[in-house]
Amino acid sequence: MTGxxxxxxxxxAAIGPGIGVxxxxxxxxxxxxxxxxxxxxxxxxxxxxxxxxxxxxxxxLVFAFIFR
Amino acid sequence: xxPTVLSSLSTHLLSGALPAADGGGGTSFVSPGVxxxxxxxxxxxxxxxxxxxxxVLLISVGILGWFFIAATxxxxxxxxxxxxLVEQVxxxxxxxxxxxxxxxxxxxxxxxxxxxxxxxxxxxNLFGIIPLVQFPTMSRIAFPIVxxxxxxxxxxxxxxxxxxxxxxxxxxMVPPGLPGxxxxxxxxxxxxxxxxxxxxxLALRLFGNMFAGHLLLLVFIVGGEYLLLHGGNIGLGAAGIxxxxxxxxxxxxxxxxxxxxxxxxTILAALYLADAVSEEH
Amino acid sequence: MVLASVVAATTPGWxxxxxxxxxxxxxxxxxISFGILYWLYKTKVVPSLEKMYEERTAAxxxxxxxxEEAQAQAQAALDQYNAQLQEARTEASTIREDxxxxxxxxxxxxxxxxxxxxxxxxxxxxxxxxxxxQAALVQLRGEVGRLSTDLASRIVGESLEDETRQKGIVERxxxxxxxxxxxxxxxxx
Numbered sequence: 001m002t003g004x005x006x007x008x009x010x011x012x013a014a015i016g017p018g019i020g021v022x023x024x025x026x027x028x029x030x031x032x033x034x035x036x037x038x039x040x041x042x043x044x045x046x047x048x049x050x051x052x053x054x055x056x057x058x059x060x061l062v063f064a065f066i067f068r
Numbered sequence: 069x070x071p072t073v074l075s076s077l078s079t080h081l082l083s084g085a086l087p088a089a090d091g092g093g094g095t096s097f098v099s100p101g102v103x104x105x106x107x108x109x110x111x112x113x114x115x116x117x118x119x120x121x122x123x124v125l126l127i128s129v130g131i132l133g134w135f136f137i138a139a140t141x142x143x144x145x146x147x148x149x150x151x152x153l154v155e156q157v158x159x160x161x162x163x164x165x166x167x168x169x170x171x172x173x174x175x176x177x178x179x180x181x182x183x184x185x186x187x188x189x190x191x192x193n194l195f196g197i198i199p200l201v202q203f204p205t206m207s208r209i210a211f212p213i214v215x216x217x218x219x220x221x222x223x224x225x226x227x228x229x230x231x232x233x234x235x236x237x238x239x240x241m242v243p244p245g246l247p248g249x250x251x252x253x254x255x256x257x258x259x260x261x262x263x264x265x266x267x268x269x270l271a272l273r274l275f276g277n278m279f280a281g282h283l284l285l286l287v288f289i290v291g292g293e294y295l296l297l298h299g300g301n302i303g304l305g306a307a308g309i310x311x312x313x314x315x316x317x318x319x320x321x322x323x324x325x326x327x328x329x330x331x332x333x334t335i336l337a338a339l340y341l342a343d344a345v346s347e348e349h
Numbered sequence: 350m351v352l353a354s355v356v357a358a359t360t361p362g363w364x365x366x367x368x369x370x371x372x373x374x375x376x377x378x379x380x381i382s383f384g385i386l387y388w389l390y391k392t393k394v395v396p397s398l399e400k401m402y403e404e405r406t407a408a409x410x411x412x413x414x415x416x417e418e419a420q421a422q423a424q425a426a427l428d429q430y431n432a433q434l435q436e437a438r439t440e441a442s443t444i445r446e447d448x449x450x451x452x453x454x455x456x457x458x459x460x461x462x463x464x465x466x467x468x469x470x471x472x473x474x475x476x477x478x479x480x481x482x483q484a485a486l487v488q489l490r491g492e493v494g495r496l497s498t499d500l501a502s503r504i505v506g507e508s509l510e511d512e513t514r515q516k517g518i519v520e521r522x523x524x525x526x527x528x529x530x531x532x533x534x535x536x537x538x
Contacts, residue, residue: 040168044342047335052261055269061276062268065369103364106372113362115373122378129382136394143401145408158398176399180391188386210371214379272369279368 006067013060020053097294100286105207105279121208124201128191136187161186161334169338174345178338181222185215186334189274193326196282197319204326207278209271216271219337224262227344270336277329281322288315494519 028046032039111117139154147155161183166175189206196204206212231237241258242251288311295308363372497519 043335044169044339047332047339050332051266051269051273051336051339054273055265058269058272058276062272062369065367102366102368105368106364106366108363111374113364115363117363117372117374118378119372119375122375125378125382129386132386133389137389140394140397140401143397145401145405154398179399180387180395183395184383184387184390188383208372208375209369210373210375211379213371214376214383218383275369 004064006064009067010060010064013064014057017053017057017060020056021050024049024053097291097298100283100290104286105282107203119208121203121205121211124195124203125192125205125211128188128195128205132187132191157187158183165331165335165338169335170342170345174342178341181218182334182338185219185337186330189215189333190327190330193278193330194323196278196285196326197322204278204282206274206329207282209275212271212274215274215333216267219270219340220267223337223340223344226341230345266340270333270340274329274333277325281325285315285318285322288312288318490523493523497522 024046028042031042107120108114108117109120109123136154139150143151162175162179165186166179166182169175170178192205192211195201196207227240228234228237231240238259241262242255243258246254292308292311292315295304295311297308299305299308501518
């Protein structure tokens, strides 16, 4: 079996951001369920946090391609 | 999978760049990879080749321009069928993305930009599963980079204008009310966020999702086809059929991802613009 | 693992190139496409859509004001109708009062007239009766005088033809009779 172990590394690197994104949207859904009128504000915050968290996974993807 | 894609893949199969596993049928299976995404129409393997994604992008611009201009030439207060569709898309960008994120004061001047981003990304993403095209344009990194560069330049220029100069703009990046020793740390972090992380992640998120999604479909379809035709025994053939069926499920999943990525790209662009025009922070 | 070199001389050509490197021609095409689409949207699509939104807002607001106007009109009409109804009611009651009064007046007048008529008739009748009684009295007096003289002359055999005596006797007798001094007597007693 041949391949590139860097992609295994990317798989491991994606775990953390995956959990993080899950937490962010769980909190967002909770917030909207409790106060539906605050949806607009929470959406902005949720997507800011989502962008920051996913940045880590994307960096992992980049490095997986670079180290090959 | 259109025949042209398959023929393109078969050339890669014949060239045999990466023999991954030996099948029972004699021909070796080459897993789909990076090389499947470069597809020149004119010019071959040069820097100035006119590639198929470029053609698809131009076609999408033609379709979008024709559709929206034709649909908005005669607008009525009570919408017809086509106007209703246009209004759904435009209202989504206008109210859900622009108005909610940027705020009622400034959002109108960014509407053309955001609407361009959303429709362009959405249509080009959807080309990933539309038959006969079946290639998400945005899985070529050049296009996300172009869109991101536009957003990057616009939000910096707007931010400089709104804050009135370079120094206040840099100052405004650090959130107020922090203890003194955190400020240098936050400053470096925010500087990196504004100038590196935001554009890089904005471009790479779109590219990565489209690239990975298309690769996923390729693996299921090409692998399934290989198992079915060259698997050698009935079990592998059944697995090939299952893989083909699962690729249909994944196609619908891709549809969701494609829409979501267009939405996320546009809302993040709006978010960065909102940051730039806002008074505080 | 080798860090893929970005230097063009060692790159393996575009098909196996690192997917994170943008293809220059695609960059150019991307910029051109974005520019075209942005220009189209900026000059045509978004302005007309925004104009339509404004028109719709105006139409909705106009509709609301029109509805308010209609409501006000309806209210005014209702008020007018109520006022008219009130007026009509007062008028009707006035007419009724008038009619009642008029009727009463007519009745009173008629009654008065009838009473006057009745009084007049009664009076006339009484007068006639009186006159007739007087005439009858006078006549009777004459008759009674003559008859009594006739009877007396027959009984007495004496002619009472003498004017003066006759007159005096009859007068005296009648006066006595009226005064009740003469009682009728049975002849055979």
